[in-house]
Amino acid sequence: SKMTVKAVKMPCTSANVYTKVPDGGWGWTVAFAFFVVEALTYGIIKSFGVFFNDLMESFDETNSRISWIISICVFVQTFTAPLSTVLSNRFGHRLVVMAGGLLISTGMVIAAFARSVVDMYVTIGIISGLGYCLSFLPTVTILSQYFDKRRSLVTAVASTGECFAVFSFAPAITALKEQIGWRYSLLSVGVLQLGITVCGSLLRPIIIKEREVKAQPPEESTETKYMLENEQTCTSIESIDSGVDITTSPSNVPGKTKAEPKSEEPKQHGQIPVENNSTPPEPKTKLLDFSVMRDYSFICYAFFGLFATLGFFAPSLYIIPLSLSLGIGKDHSAYILSAMAIAEVFGRIFAGWVLNKKPIRKIYIELICVILLAVALFAFPFASEFWGLMTCSIYFGFMLGTVAGTHIPLLAEDDVVGIEKMSSAAGVYVFIQSLAGLAGPPIAGVLVDTTKNYSSAFYSCAAGMVLGATFLALVRPCKTGLCRHQQQQQQQQQEVEESPPGPPPELPDDFIDMDIGKAENSGKGSDSV
Secondary structure (H helix, E strand, O other): OOOOEEEEEEOOEEEEEEOOOOOOOOHHHHHHHHHHHHHHOHHHHHHHHHHHHHHHHHHOOOHHHHHHHHHHHHHHHHHOHHHHHHHHHHHOHHHHHHHHHHHHHHHHHHHOOOOOHHHHHHHHHHHHHHHHHHHHHHHHHHHHHHOOOOHHHHHHHHOOHHHHHHHHHHHHHHHHHHHHHHHHHHHHHHHHOOHHHHHHOOOOOEEEOOOOOOOOOOOOOHHHHHHHHHHHHOOOHHHHHOOOOOOOOHHHOOOOOOOOOOOOOOOOOOOOOOOOOOOOOOOOOOOOOHHHHHOHHHHHHHHHHHHHHHHOOHHHHHHHHHHHHOOOOHHHHHHHHHHHHHHHHHHHHHHHHHHOOOOOOHHHHHHHHHHHHHHHHHHHHHOOOHHHHHHHHHHHHHHHHHHHOOOOHHHHOOOOOOHHHHHHHHHHHHHHHHHHHHHHHHHHHHHHHHHOOOHHHHHHHHHHHHHHHHHHHOHHHHHHHHHHHHHHHHHHHHHHHHOOOOOOOOOOOOHHHHHHHHHHHHHHHHHHO
16 A cells, blocks of 8 residues: 655644655655754854864953853753753744744854853853754654654764764864954854754654544454344343344345435444544643653663763864864864764764664664763873874764764664654753753863863763763663563553452352242231231
8 A cells, every 4th residue: 555645734834644654755855954954053063162262362261161152052952952842842843943043043143243251151052052952852853753764874864964064164164264253254154054944944744644444334243143133033131231232234124125214313322333434632742741751761861861961062172172282283173173073974874874774772782882982082182193183083073973863863762762752752851961061061171271181171071971871771671670560560450350250149048948938928917917
């Protein structure tokens, strides 16, 4: 049977209705939109390190205070994730992403005219940070709904948008600063981010409905026909006690040759309706389902995201200052960041290809990648010249791609929460990440200001990644333990339901004799009267 697609008019948008998950179709357009959104959100955040030295010189501030710009931005982006989920479920993904694009562009343009680092906190940190949340999370959520078998591969390839952005934006912004200065360069970036609104207009909602099958009258079984014949001859005890009224059709009644019109009388209790054109009311969708917090496997996965986030952004922010501290030129430092981005592209594609293989336990592949990513973070402090730092950056970029492109889509796997709770789980998961997004870069900045060594920032990131790997290793055991507990409860409930009822209470042997004796005594009394 061919898959049917039809458009259904909805308020302010049109939805694609499929009989099953399409694994393609309009999903390819959504994947392209996600590619561009990734480039203009996380790609810009990761490229923001090229402005660090300019902001320190212009505002005469320390590393830690400048780091708070991205920290507040990432915190607002992740802390408001539940708000993004609620708005997406209420108004649709399209309008939310378009509004987020406007907020990102507005905050970045105003930041170009900032006179202090506090102005940067408000414009880029709060305004653009909220826009990043409203743009990224709904896009990755709706993309996961368009794909099933190819979900891991498509999401991984589409998420390479941020890698291509870092590869191209870092050298381009560096060259643009030398021509027009950092303020007008930041203004140009803000105007470019208006493209997110165009991508948001491409996000059509998707509705999965099972193919409608017209209900046909159920064929009478042999047992039903036998009981029907008994009812035409004599009344059986079974037909009375069953509580089901069996209506004889005209073809079964002798002497009837034409079908009589259906009566409009209301159906009696026990009758089974054959056709019912009225569709039952659809259950209301919860704007935010916090029931995932009762799932131990999700809790462990959320703690993994909390600690792993410490290692996601700091290397991208501090790789250029680290290279400059080692005596490497600005142009070569930009090349190191670009090489990291290209390696991340291959890491994302490789992870998507591996996770697309079946059968495979995806949570274990993710665990291996996280452990190797922690090793990469520990390797940075041992680099002392250009090629050593380039090697560490390529290795880190590849491993970062294997984790960054898959950790959110893995929420849709049954080992975590499943596709049914993907939307709410993503909001809660990213919300929990907000604490690490707020504290990570400033902690690294304080360590750098205290030790006067950029290596301490990478050690703090590596420590967080190790803790994240520990919690990720507990996800699968918690899930299997929870499933076993639920299965035991279901088995106990089934045993109780299937257990035969107890024997009827035994009556005394002289029960009938007592009643007969009472009847005889009453009869004698009446005769005497």
